[in-house]
Amino acid sequence: MAIKDSNTEQLIKDTAKRIFFAEGKLHATTQDIADAAGVSRTSLHYYFRSRDLLLKQVFNDALTGLTKQLYALMEAEMDFKEKIRQLIDLFLTETIAFPYREIFLITEMLDGDADIYVQKEKGASKMAAFLKQIEAEMEMGTISKMDPTQFMMNIMALNSHPLVMRPLHKQMFNLTDAEYMKKMDERKKIICDLILK
């Protein structure tokens, strides 16, 4: 038997992720993906049976990739402000690598008008625990008081949004790519300053 030395399956999935998460081509066809991976479209069907099943795997990987490290950091034992700083750093790094991952998730959830994907998100309890910690730190005066959920939403928004909106913001603010990335680098400090009072 020919054992898979090149691992085509992983190559196809990684290529799909690159196209969807990094390049933001949400309308990509199986042909687009196969071409980008340098394999025939039939290979894609051999490993994933259908476009739909490939997308389901990509979807689940997106959810995992988005939450896994995040939740791990939330549970970590360390100085609270330092934890927030690392959270912002992690979020920004991930978003630079995969700016459109969240959007992929959202659009996939919305156009199969079902909330079929809602399950298995057992991370909600970890988030809840972290929200409690935030609240406690607010009571202690480490950071200024507000609804902890809003606090988290602020962090996510400040990190994600500018990277997603890059094509639009580039012309609104009349920026080159180099200037844009420079601003994104500077953002880490700006966000920390804004969030940490």
Next chain:
Amino acid sequence: MAIKDSNTEQLIKDTAKRIFFAEGKLHATTQDIADAAGVSRTSLHYYFRSRDLLLKQVFNDALTGLTKQLYALMEAEMDFKEKIRQLIDLFLTETIAFPYREIFLITEMLDGDADIYVQKEKGASKMAAFLKQIEAEMEMGTISKMDPTQFMMNIMALNSHPLVMRPLHKQMFNLTDAEYMKKMDERKKIICDLILK
């Protein structure tokens, strides 16, 4: 001649906007749009010739809808902090009505891998003028100093992102729709507080 009493053309375009901007169904077909508008797909072709031309109109309307009121407010003469407050209010109101309008623009720009749309954005000068005003106010100490572009990005991010991410945030934070909208209402004040030092 039969003058258009019902204005099917506008109905079709408005329906398309609703599907794309409000419902976030970025993969909607011409059939989806025609069905939702209660007309035949042929009518859509009668008025717009092709799917592509309809989308181009919708795209331009999205750009206009996003920037027109915004730029008008930026140019208005009024107390600076009040202007910022109204800016946040306008942004939030618009985003609640059309959460996925920006995403539609972005994905359309990205998957026709060209920057064909880049032109005609003559609003960049208005934005530049407003950035200058922000900088001046920072010098005067009205708000704390930072890169004015980053200041604007912060406002946009804090407004838009949570509404776009609603399907995901709902389960991450374990919220009902009612709870979610309540938080969105509360956000106006939270964002003002955060932005206006």
Next chain:
DNA sequence: ATATTGTTTGACAAATTTGTCAAACAATAA
């Protein structure tokens, strides 16, 4: 060597989506 198993692909078929056209229809003008 041959057999066996897994991989890859081209050629074909099915399904979906988009585009075209002529006919039916409605409303007013003459």
Next chain:
DNA sequence: TTATTGTTTGACAAATTTGTCAAACAATAT
């Protein structure tokens, strides 16, 4: 009335996208 013009649609055609299948291929086991 009939004619004219604009609107709407069903039926058909074309194009695109997805899915299937048998054959070719590669690598190892016997």
